[in-house]
Amino acid sequence: MTDRHPDDGPPVRDQERNLDPSNLESERYQYARRFEDLLAEDDDDALSQLARELSPADLSEILRPFSAEDTVRVLRQLAPEPLADVLAEIDARSTTAFFLLLDHDEIADILEEMPSDEATDVIAELDEQAQQAVLEAMEAEDAQDVAELLRYPPESAGGLMGKEVLSCRDEQTCGEAVAALRQYDQDELAEMHYVYVVDDREHLVGRVPLFRLLLTAPEAVIATIMETDPLYVEVDLDQEEVAQYMMTHDLTNLPVLDHRQRLVGLITVDDVMDVMEDEATEDISRMAGVSVEEFGEQSPARVARSRLPWLLGGLAGQVGAIMVLRHFEQSLASMVALSFFIPVIMAMAGNVGIQTSSVVVRGLATGEVDYFHLGRHVLRELATSLMVGAVIGGCLFLVCGVIVGDLHLAWVLAVAMLLVIVFAAVVGTGTPLLLHRAGADPAVATGPFITTANDIFGLLIYLGLATVMLSLGGAAS
Amino acid sequence: MTDRHPDDGPPVRDQERNLDPSNLESERYQYARRFEDLLAEDDDDALSQLARELSPADLSEILRPFSAEDTVRVLRQLAPEPLADVLAEIDARSTTAFFLLLDHDEIADILEEMPSDEATDVIAELDEQAQQAVLEAMEAEDAQDVAELLRYPPESAGGLMGKEVLSCRDEQTCGEAVAALRQYDQDELAEMHYVYVVDDREHLVGRVPLFRLLLTAPEAVIATIMETDPLYVEVDLDQEEVAQYMMTHDLTNLPVLDHRQRLVGLITVDDVMDVMEDEATEDISRMAGVSVEEFGEQSPARVARSRLPWLLGGLAGQVGAIMVLRHFEQSLASMVALSFFIPVIMAMAGNVGIQTSSVVVRGLATGEVDYFHLGRHVLRELATSLMVGAVIGGCLFLVCGVIVGDLHLAWVLAVAMLLVIVFAAVVGTGTPLLLHRAGADPAVATGPFITTANDIFGLLIYLGLATVMLSLGGAAS
Numbered sequence: 001m002t003d004r005h006p007d008d009g010p011p012v013r014d015q016e017r018n019l020d021p022s023n024l025e026s027e028r029y030q031y032a033r034r035f036e037d038l039l040a041e042d043d044d045d046a047l048s049q050l051a052r053e054l055s056p057a058d059l060s061e062i063l064r065p066f067s068a069e070d071t072v073r074v075l076r077q078l079a080p081e082p083l084a085d086v087l088a089e090i091d092a093r094s095t096t097a098f099f100l101l102l103d104h105d106e107i108a109d110i111l112e113e114m115p116s117d118e119a120t121d122v123i124a125e126l127d128e129q130a131q132q133a134v135l136e137a138m139e140a141e142d143a144q145d146v147a148e149l150l151r152y153p154p155e156s157a158g159g160l161m162g163k164e165v166l167s168c169r170d171e172q173t174c175g176e177a178v179a180a181l182r183q184y185d186q187d188e189l190a191e192m193h194y195v196y197v198v199d200d201r202e203h204l205v206g207r208v209p210l211f212r213l214l215l216t217a218p219e220a221v222i223a224t225i226m227e228t229d230p231l232y233v234e235v236d237l238d239q240e241e242v243a244q245y246m247m248t249h250d251l252t253n254l255p256v257l258d259h260r261q262r263l264v265g266l267i268t269v270d271d272v273m274d275v276m277e278d279e280a281t282e283d284i285s286r287m288a289g290v291s292v293e294e295f296g297e298q299s300p301a302r303v304a305r306s307r308l309p310w311l312l313g314g315l316a317g318q319v320g321a322i323m324v325l326r327h328f329e330q331s332l333a334s335m336v337a338l339s340f341f342i343p344v345i346m347a348m349a350g351n352v353g354i355q356t357s358s359v360v361v362r363g364l365a366t367g368e369v370d371y372f373h374l375g376r377h378v379l380r381e382l383a384t385s386l387m388v389g390a391v392i393g394g395c396l397f398l399v400c401g402v403i404v405g406d407l408h409l410a411w412v413l414a415v416a417m418l419l420v421i422v423f424a425a426v427v428g429t430g431t432p433l434l435l436h437r438a439g440a441d442p443a444v445a446t447g448p449f450i451t452t453a454n455d456i457f458g459l460l461i462y463l464g465l466a467t468v469m470l471s472l473g474g475a476a477s
Numbered sequence: 478m479t480d481r482h483p484d485d486g487p488p489v490r491d492q493e494r495n496l497d498p499s500n501l502e503s504e505r506y507q508y509a510r511r512f513e514d515l516l517a518e519d520d521d522d523a524l525s526q527l528a529r530e531l532s533p534a535d536l537s538e539i540l541r542p543f544s545a546e547d548t549v550r551v552l553r554q555l556a557p558e559p560l561a562d563v564l565a566e567i568d569a570r571s572t573t574a575f576f577l578l579l580d581h582d583e584i585a586d587i588l589e590e591m592p593s594d595e596a597t598d599v600i601a602e603l604d605e606q607a608q609q610a611v612l613e614a615m616e617a618e619d620a621q622d623v624a625e626l627l628r629y630p631p632e633s634a635g636g637l638m639g640k641e642v643l644s645c646r647d648e649q650t651c652g653e654a655v656a657a658l659r660q661y662d663q664d665e666l667a668e669m670h671y672v673y674v675v676d677d678r679e680h681l682v683g684r685v686p687l688f689r690l691l692l693t694a695p696e697a698v699i700a701t702i703m704e705t706d707p708l709y710v711e712v713d714l715d716q717e718e719v720a721q722y723m724m725t726h727d728l729t730n731l732p733v734l735d736h737r738q739r740l741v742g743l744i745t746v747d748d749v750m751d752v753m754e755d756e757a758t759e760d761i762s763r764m765a766g767v768s769v770e771e772f773g774e775q776s777p778a779r780v781a782r783s784r785l786p787w788l789l790g791g792l793a794g795q796v797g798a799i800m801v802l803r804h805f806e807q808s809l810a811s812m813v814a815l816s817f818f819i820p821v822i823m824a825m826a827g828n829v830g831i832q833t834s835s836v837v838v839r840g841l842a843t844g845e846v847d848y849f850h851l852g853r854h855v856l857r858e859l860a861t862s863l864m865v866g867a868v869i870g871g872c873l874f875l876v877c878g879v880i881v882g883d884l885h886l887a888w889v890l891a892v893a894m895l896l897v898i899v900f901a902a903v904v905g906t907g908t909p910l911l912l913h914r915a916g917a918d919p920a921v922a923t924g925p926f927i928t929t930a931n932d933i934f935g936l937l938i939y940l941g942l943a944t945v946m947l948s949l950g951g952a953a954s
Contacts, residue, residue: 021710021722057726064844178691189688191729193670210687211666214655233498245498247754249534250668250747252729269746270727273753277724280757281839287764288835289828300860304868307832307861311869314828319876321820326880332813339809339816343798343932346820350827351766351791351925355784358765362758367541383777384784391781392788399796403803448828455820 019058031062039070048077056085063090068097076101084113087122096125104130108137111146115188117162117271120149149265157242158235160275161256161265164188166195168222170205175218177208191268196255197226202262204232204255232257235264242267243275244367283365286443287358289314310448317452321459328463331472337404338466341396341413342459348392348417349424349458353450356381356428361442364432374433378426385425389418412469416462423461424454496535508539516547525554533562540567545574553578561590564599573602581607585614588623592665594639594748597626626742634719635712637752638733638742641665643672645699647682652695654685668745673732674703679739681709681732709734712741719744720752721844760842763920764835766791787925794929798936805940808949814881815943818873818890819936825869825894826901826935830927833858833905838919841909851910855903862902866895889946893939900938901931 019027031054038047051059051074059082063071071094075083087095087110099107107126111119111134123131123146131150135143145163152158166184168177177195195213197206206226216225232255233242246254252269278292285292289310294303325332325342332338360377363369369377393414400410428450432442466472496504508531515524528536528551536559540548548571552560564572564587576584584603588596588611600608600623608627612620622640629635643661645654654672672690674683683703693702709732710719723731723746733742755769762769766787771780802809802819809815837854840846846854870891877887905927909919943949 018706018708021708021718022714024718024722055726061725061844065846181688182692186689190686191727193687193729209667210670210691211658212663214687214691215659229495231495231498237499241498241501245501247747247750248538249532252668252670252746269729269750270724273724273746273750276750276753276757277843280753280760281843283757284761284764284835284839287761288831290832290836294836300857301864303857303861304864307865308868310832311825311828311865312872314824315821315869315872315876318821318824319880321824322817322876322880325817325820329813329817332816336806336810339819340799340802340806342816342819343802343823343936344792344795346823347791347795347798347929347932348788350928351788354765355767355787358761359767359771362761366754366758367538369542380777380780384780387778387781388784388788391785392792395789395792399792399799403796403799451827452824455824459820 018055028058028062031058032065035062035066035070035074039073044077047074051077052079052082056082057089060086060089063094066094068094072098072101080110081113084110084118088114088118092125095122099126099130104133104137107134112138112142115162115164116142116145116149117160120146120159121154124150124154152235155239156235157233157237157239157256157267158265160239160242160271161235161267162271163265164192165255165263165266166192167198167263168195168208170197170199170221170223170226172222173218174213174216174220174222174225177222178213178218191270192253192266194230194253195222196230196263196266197222198263204230204257204261204263206230207255230255233267234259239275240279243272243279246272247276279365283361283443286441287354287361289448314448314452317448318455320452320456324456324459324463328467331463331467331470334472335409335466335470337406337409338463338472340404341400341462344396345413345416345420345458345462346455349420349454350451352385352388352421352424353428353454356385356425357432357450360429360432364436364442369433374430374437377433378429381425381429382422385422386418388425389421392421393417408470409466412466413462415469416465419461419465420454420458423457427453427457495532505535505539508535509542512539512543512547512551516550521554524551528554529556529559533559534566537563537566540571543571545571549575549578557587558590561587561595565591565595569602572599576603576607581610581614584611589615589619592639592641592668593619593622593626594637597623597636598631601627601631629712632716633712634710634714634716634733634744635742637716637719637748638712638744639748640742641669642732642740642743643669644675644740645672645685647674647676647698647700647703649699650695651690651693651697651699651702654699655690655695668747669730669743671707671730672699673707673740673743674699675740681707681734681738681740683707684732707732710744711736716752717756720749720756723749724753756842760838760920763918764831764838766925791925791929794925795932797929797933801933801936801940805944808940808944808947811949812886812943812947814883814886815940815949817881818877818939821873822890822893822897822935822939823932826897826931827928829862829865829898829901830905830931833862833902834909834927837906837909841913841919851907851914854910855906858902858906859899862899863895865902866898869898870894885947886943889943890939892946893942896938896942897931897935900934904930904934 031050034050035047038050054062063074071090075086075098078086087098111123114122119142123134126134135147138146149158149161149163166181168180181189194207194209196204197208199205206223206228207230208222208226212225231249231251233245235256235258242254246267246269254267255263256265256267258264282292291306294306360369396417397410397414400413401407431450436442508527511527512524515527531539540551548567552563552575555563564575588600591599596619600611603611612624615623626635626638626640643658645657658666671684671686673681674685676682683700683705684707685699685703689702708726708728710722712733712735719731723744729746731744732740733744735741759769768783771783837846873894874887874891877890878884908927913919
């Protein structure tokens with residue numbers, strides 16, 4: 001099943017454990033099914049064999065949709081080294097559940113196998129007392145790195161970085177720098193592509209790409225061959241800005257400095273890719289009115305509890321819409337056809353609000369929209385919405401003319417639709433821009449909040465206009 | 478202004494051109510303002526000086542919100558080398574506009590400065606005749622690489638990869654492999670961290686990390702020190718799957734093979750980060766009912782044209798809602814209060830639909846949701862929605878009791894709300910899963926489509942239930 005190329009695969013591949021990237025989903029599904037069967041049969045030997053057959057990366061992906069309990073049963077079959085790699089990738093709930101089965105020494109042994117940043121993420125899931133006990137059980141050097149990383153906020157550059165970084169002094173020679181590389185574990189070296197250069201005060205002054213060490217005579221002094229003025233970030237920079245910075249400059253390694261400009265760690269691009277995926281999930285969640293926590297959650301009760309606040313907020317907002325309609329009770333009673341078009345007015349206001357706000361939210365996230373030019377964006381949306389409103393209003397005029405056959409009502413609808421669309425576009429564009437300027441996350445505004453505001457004002461515009469234009473006998477209740 | 482650390486910055490940084498990452502947005506804004514002023518003053522000398530002061534990466538970010546015309550005026554001030562870097566990053570419209578000012582030889586000179594994958598992206602914006610002319614003006618070797626890359630679909634592994642890849646034969650020695658590195662440009666080497674090993678049939682058989690070349694004696698044979706069975710993808714794999722694959726395995730370099738297993742190119746992680754950002758933008762766009770093309774678009778008429786199809790589709794769907802209400806005209810006429818609750822029923826159906834569908838869409842994108850277990854997800858959502866529906870229905874009962882004071886209507890509302898929420902959750906969960914299974918993009922289903930379906934069925938459930946439970950004299954029109 002894992003044999004990708006039965007006919008023309010090169011013969012040197014004696015053992016094939018990587019899944020076929022062109023058929024990944026179905027290969028993973030077949031493995032997932034086999035795991036499910038073995039879990040049901042309680043066949044630990046076969047489970048162990050199957051788990052060892054896969055690379056840690058594939059195994060962690062296959063286990064994603066599994067419950068914490070089932071994940072733990074698979075993890076128990078693994079040796080410490082692949083186990084460390086899998087634990088670094090799977091979700092926090094499964095890790096926590098797994099660690100409940102182990103004593104502190106066993107946890108410490110696993111964490112020592114991990115890069116310091118991943119060990120920190122894992123240990124952060126434990127309570128403070130357990131953290132202390134595990135740190136005491138770890139080797140002093142590893143424990144010191146992890147203890148330092150635990151002090152940084154998880155969403156900062158300090159929380160992302162690892163302590164593993166190649167560095168040398170500016171006055172050393174290339175030969176000395178290469179000799180120093182031999183101290184490192186080969187796995188650790190795999191992600192590091194530069195030797196960072198510090199001066200006698202431990203300040204970062206340059207970097208040397210590994211290929212340059214290869215091509216330079218051993219006696220050359222580092223200071224003469226290094227690239228000066230390397231890009232860096234400080235420990236307290238927000239992770240989203242770190243990700244944008246690495247992406248803008250196409251960096252795979254980014255050194256992190258403390259407030260005294262001393263080199264304290266290194267961020268690698270794989271950490272940043274996880275940040276980008278998480279941030280996109282966060283934006284989508286906020287637009288849709290769900291909590292990030294519910295991703296991967298299995299219990300319907302917990303999912304319901306995480307969704308209810310958004311819905312109850314929406315319900316509270318809709319009480320406003322109920323009050324608007326009650327206010328226009330007399331108009332609605334004297335012309336039932338008015339109520340036929342409530343859904344279309346609301347839906348169009350909602351659609352335009354979501355379109356405009358998500359363009360702004362995404363544009364702010366990617367740098368496409370510049371929030372300092374607030375007025376310019378709002379003006380551009382105003383022009384766009386006038387055109388859109390005229391077209392949709394015209395279509396609604398025709399729809400009403402054909403279905404209800406009342407041209408007066410059709411006029412009211414067309415004008416109301418135009419006004420509602422312009423209003424929704426301005427609210428949808430302006431709200432996230434104002435929020436961003438005020439330092440809040442603009443994505444919060446998108447979705448439920450803007451939709452509710454547009455619903456209420458849309459109904460006010462529509463029914464107010466209808467009552468006045470069709471002389472439906474005053475709106476007083 | 479660009480001096481980050483006036484007090485404690487290391488003195489070796491004689492020339493500071495990198496923007497401060499902790500204050501990026503405001504620094505970029507200040508540069509943008511200065512560019513705007515200079516563009517207004519038509520001061521080409523100052524414009525040129527300012528553009529040269531910035532790194533290409535920062536300059537391309539600062540120019541993002543600028544119009545194509547203004548961008549071109551800045552680009553004209555640049556020397557070929559930074560220009561090539563900026564062109565690789567800015568949007569296609571500006572590139573096309575800029576190239577209209579140049580003849581084919583000038584374009585060819587710029588493209589020769591670029592990595593082959595970026596040169597291909599840029600040349601792909603030209604029409605076919607211009608492409609041919611530019612390719613003929615380029616140096617033969619560069620032209621051949623670009624012409625080959627142009628043949629691959631832009632969203633495939635072949636479209637992402639560059640032709641720049643370090644390779645050697647398995648029977649060469651380390652010393653020979655290092656000597657071969659000297660042929661490459663230092664800029665090209667910066668992104669390459671492995672030497673890929675091929676056998677006499679050009680089949681990929683291994684890879685050697687650069688650090689291992691550093692630590693190995695020059696006379697060692699490559700085949701004895703290489704890592705065998707390296708991960709790879711084939712040229713026609715979709716770019717989204719390439720991105721997921723690199724992310725799962727934390728790769729910075731991924732070799733690309735043709736159908737005969739020969740090494741034909743290399744994908745670097747910076748390309749994949751762009752793909753991830755684009756795919757997230759695409760998902761958000763589809764959820765919100767906007768086209769990806771409108772990002773960065775300046776003309777309101779073009780934006781309006783790209784948004785109208787979604788809105789007209791929504792309008793067509795809402796005609797269904799109008800027909801439903803017309804069908805229940807008699808019920809609405811005999812009880813005006815019924816219409817007060819149309820917005821809240823619709824809004825809740827919409828919110829639940831967006832919540833459930835975006836959780837599925839995002840889960841499918843990240844691998845959190847496994848689409849083979851369709852039934853399990855729908856069952857879980859059913860349980861969740863029963864709880865959510867009971868709570869929201871209960872609240873609506875209270876709201877109706879207090880505002881309208883009609884307990885019969887309150888009962889109808891509570892039951893209708895529960896049913897509508899359960900229905901919306903099942904549709905919101907099931908539709909993207911079914912679409913995904915059928916090979917379509919599940920994100921298309923989210924947003925306008927699901928909302929419209931939920932609106933119509935929500936109204937049918939609510940008004941049908943009210944007509945029956947409150948004996949509002951038949952729904953026949």
